[in-house]
Each structure stands twice: as structure tokens, then as C-alpha cells.
Amino acid sequence: MKTITFKQKKTSSIALEFDELIPDEIYTWGESDFNKYEVPIGNSRFPLTDYFDIKVEGEAESPDEVKMIINGDLNRVKYIGCKMSGGEILCNSSVDLHVGAEMSGGTIIVDGNAAAHAGREMSGGYLEIKGNTKEFTGASYIGEWRGMTGGEIIVHGNAGKQCGECLSGGKITVLGNCDILAGIHMSKGVMEIQGDVNRWPGGQMKNGTIVINGKLGRLLEGFVFDEVVDNPDIEGKVYDGRFIKYTGDIGLNGKGTLLINADVNRDKLGEYGESDDEYTSIREYRNL
Amino acid sequence: MAYEEPITDYDEIVENCTCAFCGCNCDDLDYLVKDGHVVGVRHACRLGASKIMEDMDQRLIVPMVRDDNGELKEVDWDTALDKAAEYIANSIRPVMYGWSETSTECMKEGLALGEYIGAVLDNQATICHGPSLQAVQNAGYPIQTLGEVQNRADVCVYSGSNAMNSHPRHLARYSVFCRGFFRSRGRFDRTVVTMDPKFTDTAKMSDKWIGFEQNGDYGFYNAIRAVLKGKELSQDVISGIPKEDIYELVEEMKNAEFGVLFFGLGLTHTLSKQRNIDIAIKMVQDLNKFSKWGLTPMRGHFNVNGFNIFMAFETGFPFGVDFARGYARYVLGETNTIDLLTRGEPDVFLVIAADPGAHFPNKANQHLAKIPVIQIDIHWGPSTELADVVLPGSFIGVECGGTSYRMDGVLIFMKKAIDKPETCRDDEWIVRELKERVMKLRKEPNVAPEYIPNPAAQ
Numbered sequence: 114m115k116t117i118t119f120k121q122k123k124t125s126s127i128a129l130e131f132d133e134l135i136p137d138e139i140y141t142w143g144e145s146d147f148n149k150y151e152v153p154i155g156n157s158r159f160p161l162t163d164y165f166d167i168k169v170e171g172e173a174e175s176p177d178e179v180k181m182i183i184n185g186d187l188n189r190v191k192y193i194g195c196k197m198s199g200g201e202i203l204c205n206s207s208v209d210l211h212v213g214a215e216m217s218g219g220t221i222i223v224d225g226n227a228a229a230h231a232g233r234e235m236s237g238g239y240l241e242i243k244g245n246t247k248e249f250t251g252a253s254y255i256g257e258w259r260g261m262t263g264g265e266i267i268v269h270g271n272a273g274k275q276c277g278e279c280l281s282g283g284k285i286t287v288l289g290n291c292d293i294l295a296g297i298h299m300s301k302g303v304m305e306i307q308g309d310v311n312r313w314p315g316g317q318m319k320n321g322t323i324v325i326n327g328k329l330g331r332l333l334e335g336f337v338f339d340e341v342v343d344n345p346d347i348e349g350k351v352y353d354g355r356f357i358k359y360t361g362d363i364g365l366n367g368k369g370t371l372l373i374n375a376d377v378n379r380d381k382l383g384e385y386g387e388s389d390d391e392y393t394s395i396r397e398y399r400n401l
Numbered sequence: 402m403a404y405e406e407p408i409t410d411y412d413e414i415v416e417n418c419t420c421a422f423c424g425c426n427c428d429d430l431d432y433l434v435k436d437g438h439v440v441g442v443r444h445a446c447r448l449g450a451s452k453i454m455e456d457m458d459q460r461l462i463v464p465m466v467r468d469d470n471g472e473l474k475e476v477d478w479d480t481a482l483d484k485a486a487e488y489i490a491n492s493i494r495p496v497m498y499g500w501s502e503t504s505t506e507c508m509k510e511g512l513a514l515g516e517y518i519g520a521v522l523d524n525q526a527t528i529c530h531g532p533s534l535q536a537v538q539n540a541g542y543p544i545q546t547l548g549e550v551q552n553r554a555d556v557c558v559y560s561g562s563n564a565m566n567s568h569p570r571h572l573a574r575y576s577v578f579c580r581g582f583f584r585s586r587g588r589f590d591r592t593v594v595t596m597d598p599k600f601t602d603t604a605k606m607s608d609k610w611i612g613f614e615q616n617g618d619y620g621f622y623n624a625i626r627a628v629l630k631g632k633e634l635s636q637d638v639i640s641g642i643p644k645e646d647i648y649e650l651v652e653e654m655k656n657a658e659f660g661v662l663f664f665g666l667g668l669t670h671t672l673s674k675q676r677n678i679d680i681a682i683k684m685v686q687d688l689n690k691f692s693k694w695g696l697t698p699m700r701g702h703f704n705v706n707g708f709n710i711f712m713a714f715e716t717g718f719p720f721g722v723d724f725a726r727g728y729a730r731y732v733l734g735e736t737n738t739i740d741l742l743t744r745g746e747p748d749v750f751l752v753i754a755a756d757p758g759a760h761f762p763n764k765a766n767q768h769l770a771k772i773p774v775i776q777i778d779i780h781w782g783p784s785t786e787l788a789d790v791v792l793p794g795s796f797i798g799v800e801c802g803g804t805s806y807r808m809d810g811v812l813i814f815m816k817k818a819i820d821k822p823e824t825c826r827d828d829e830w831i832v833r834e835l836k837e838r839v840m841k842l843r844k845e846p847n848v849a850p851e852y853i854p855n856p857a858a859q
Binding site for chain 1: 492493494518519520535538619623624626627630632635636672673679680687724726731732733735744745746748847850
């Protein structure tokens, strides 16, 4: 096992790009290799050792045996763990854009917040963000219809706009709240949101499942009420409680599933059953 | 409005000139010229005419460089160009912004310079129709020319656009009031619908006003798509609009012979941004199952579309293109001017034919005040107050010729009508000179060298 510890010496106003410093590339590197390496900053490259003290301990035969620990203020360090396929990266700070983007394996743990595009188009591995994330978590790049296709993202805080955009596999769990259009254009996979959702989750979704445990602001007309289900089982995980199940987005003939907690969203139940016998069971439930 | 006497005191009329104001690029203007100045404009709207009859008090005439006391001092062209080239050649994160009010020929020189020095090239789309361009990349572009609209359209929908104020001749020349081959009675043959939270001047002259609530665009368009798929709406009111009104609107749109959706910043810059345009494009695609429909973004500056078309053709990306690593990159929120400035990254800012001092957020302008700013423009404006080097350019379509792209993507040549002031230079010449001087200072392209991957990892 090789442990590479980065200790920040100074920060830069122009972001450092760490896409080349991933376990796949550096598992054979010793301290002398890091001393020679120049990191891209803007249109130039500067010695990495101007910005970080690097300590290498142990040996590694493959990227999986590498553990990178990055200490310091990483708010201007972007592309951390971008395209990595194995190993572990631990960031002891908030990080800049593109953390874990296009990663296919390994683990990244961010002990802070992440800027936009965290875990974009990742196909495998595990990304844990202990703070909040900004826009496009686990989403797709512009012009691409497939976002995250595999792996798992856990956000302990809140997620920004269009979290899980074009989600095509894997799982995103947000323990806090989500901003608008969570899971827009989703075609596969599972999104679990423990907190509230501002409005319009699952816009134009084709397939997949979104589970919302908190309060839902607004629901799109493209979702059709299906039934009220108790303790739904989604890919082996049972969610306790009663959930209102919708199918949509019918604007796209979508067959996606949207489950929202019935106890928290009693007003949504009230939208049905007022005049139509089809929703008697819901009315009965509401009267309980 | 006070009556204005017609202008009769002029030397000559220059016919069939093209307006250099908005994306309509009206190419039927006549300039009345006296003593080498345009003193009157026929056929133009008031916005276009007031721009073309430029106020010489505000005209930038000679190059200027800011001295140690912070004052702009007049200098000769060589001094100003050398100073600007020095700033650019020594920069690590240069941004070259603007381009929307200059010619496509000038953009060609700008791209060569930007690629050489590893700059970010961006235009006003970053603060206006950028979301439209992102949506077009995802959902396609069901566009038609404005000529088709004039001759065929019987339903014109303006969404988030107050064309009566922003593009005054759009309705008269291309869409609503004009007579066309299949619309011989002009306005009487057309139905106009305005979708806007405000009861705008365009709404006042429309047959129907859909005043959905602010930021309710996405939910409203989603409801239209649901109705087009045959769904009964479950909510009585969607985004502030009663469901009966939505059914009626959908019927009207389905029964159109040729419908067009014109959309403006009211759609691109509300809550869901590019996803508003995405769903509008999808709605137009759905409508094409019933009738013929198209859409056109209401582009603002006369060549803002030109920069996007030019850059997409040359680099694959329409705006916010970053050459820092030696190849083109374009990432939403990372390589756009506003994001870069608010993050405090750029160390040199070249602004050409734009006025960020007037339009950018405070935080972005605060950063501009800290770094060297090079301005290429024809008029004194807030950006001049931020500039360290000022290079007076020329007025495309009036003082020099050039090509531009209309809002529907039609290429238009803008001819020269009068001579530029003696001390001014063409934008194209200025950017080419800058490029050549930067190349003398830097023998090799200033981009991050290519990374050689770890052979053991291969």
C-alpha cells in the first residue's frame, strides 16, 4: 500500500488542474517524480512542489494500492480524481469543480463542500461528499444524454440544481435538500433524497426511480398518479412509510417512478380524490 | 412623441445598408450622409437609427494607455499596441470577451490569437442566449429562416421576449405586420400569442397573452407537452394559468398551418435556464406531429449569432472556449467569462466590441478593476473607465465592411458607407497587429505543454 500525502504550501487564485494526478498515473511515482512534475495552471505549468509538500510512503503494484491524502485549502484545485479507475483519495477540505468526474472505480471522500460537476458522468466507484454540492452533481456534460452510468454518490448536505441530470445508472443519495430539476432526463438508476425538493423533480425522465422523503414543492404535470404504496422496495432497499407513486414524464412517454413520502406531502394527496372515485383509497387514507 | 422634421440637408444617400444594432440585421436601410457623417437613416427603427447616427462626442478617436497616476493618456498606435501585446504575452489566464458587434473576419484573427496564447474566447452569449446554445446541443435546432416566417407563418408566439421594445422592426419586417406570399393580408392573416409574466408592449398588440408566473416556464411547457400527448391536466392552475386556457392554446397551436416560437431572455434566464429551452424545443418537435412548427432565438447584438456559428464551426463549441491546455475545452460554469471573473481567475482581459463595465455583475467588475483590461471599441463607456489600454476601432456596417450572421443564421454582408476617423483602425487590423506583436514576444504558443502519461500505467 502506498500513501501519498499532499500538504499545501500556498494557494493559487487560478485553479490547479489535478486530472493528471490520479492513482492510475502516479502509483509508480516516488518523491523525485513529484519534484519533477509541473501542474497545469491556466495556460502554463508550474512545479507542483511550489504549491504542495509531498510525502510518499510504501509501495504499490497497481492504482488500487494507492491512497492519496490531500490537505489544505482545495477551493482552487479542480479535476481531483477525474477519470480515476482505482485507489482512494481523501480530501480534507472543500474542493473545486469536477471532483470524481468520469471516474470508473476507486473511492473519493471529500471532507467539505464540492463545487459544480461533482461525479459528472462517473461510471463506477464511490464518491462521498460530507458537505454540500453545487450544480450538476452526477450529471452529464453539455450535449451528452448519458450522465452518471454507475457507482455511487453520497452527499451529506444539500445538492444544487439539476442533481442527477441524465442519470443513466448507479445511485445518488442526498441526505439534505435538493434544488430544482433533480433527476431531469433520467433514464436509469436510483436517486434518493432525504430532504426537501424545491420543484419539478424528474422532468422529462424516461425511466429509473426518484425517492423523496422530504417535502416536495411542485410536481410537473407530466407525472401521473399511480398508487399509494407501503414500504416500497427499490433495488433491495426498503423505504419505511407510505409513499405516493407517480409515473412519468408522459411528455416523453416516460416510465420513470417518482415516490414521495405521503406523510410529509399530505397536500399532494389532497389534489386527488376530491371528485373522482378512482382515488377513493387516497381519500380514505387522507381521512385517517 | 414629438414630430420631427424630415432631414433634407444631406449630400448623398447610401442605399441598402445593413443595420448594426440587433439580430434582425435589417438590410434595407438608406443612410443620409453629409460631410462624411451619417445625419439621417431611413427605414431603421429608432434604436438602430440612433446607433448608426453616432454621437461623435463619445467616439473613441485615438489610442490611450493608463499612466501611473491612473489617467488615460493619448499615445500613438505603436505604443498602445506594444503595451497591449506585452500584457497578453505575459498572461497566464487571459480572457478575450466580446466579438458580438464586430465582423466575422475580425473573429478569425481573434481565434488565431486566442489559440496561440491559450486564452478563453467568449462572447455576450454567456450573459444572454448561452442557455439556448446549450439546449440546442442537447435537443436539436428546429429553426427556419425569417423569410419563411414572413411568407408562411400564421401563428407567431413570442415567449419571454418583448420584441416591440428590443427588436422593433422584427414584427414589421419578418413576422407579424408584413405581407407574405401565403399571408397576403399581413397582420390579418396571423395570430400572435405572447407568453410573458409581464403585460409588455408586445403582449398589448397580441391576440392572446399568456401571463404565466415568473419562473413558471418549465412547468407551463411541461403541461403543454402533457396535453399534446393526450393527458388530462390534474391541476386546475398550472404556473398561474388555468388549465382551460392551456387546452385552448394547445388547440390553436395544433391547428396552425405554420407556427413559429420566438424566445428571448425571459425564457433563457429564468429559473430552469437551458432546460426551459430544452423543453421548448421538445414542444416544437411534438407540435410538428400535428403541424409545421419552428423556433428562433431573439438574438440581441447584430453578430452575436455570428460568433457562436463561427466558433462552433472552428472549434466545435459555440462560446466560452478555453485554449489554456492547447486544445479547445468548454465547460458550463468553468470556462465562461462571468464564472472566471467572479472566481478571480483572469489576469488579463481583452474586451472587443462589448461593454462588460455596464453589463457584468458587480463582483466580476470588481475583478476587472484589479487586472489589466484592453478595450477595442468605438465608444467611450463604463468599460473605458476600467481599461488600461484603449484601442479605437471602427463601426462595422458604417465605417467598414464585414460579414455577420442574422438571428436565423443567414449570412449578411454589411457594406461600408462612410470613412472612419483618420486615427482609428479597423477591428480586424487591430487584432491582427496584436497577434503579430504577441508572436514576436513569444516565439512558441503560450499553452500548457502536453502531458506525457506514465509509461508504467499504459
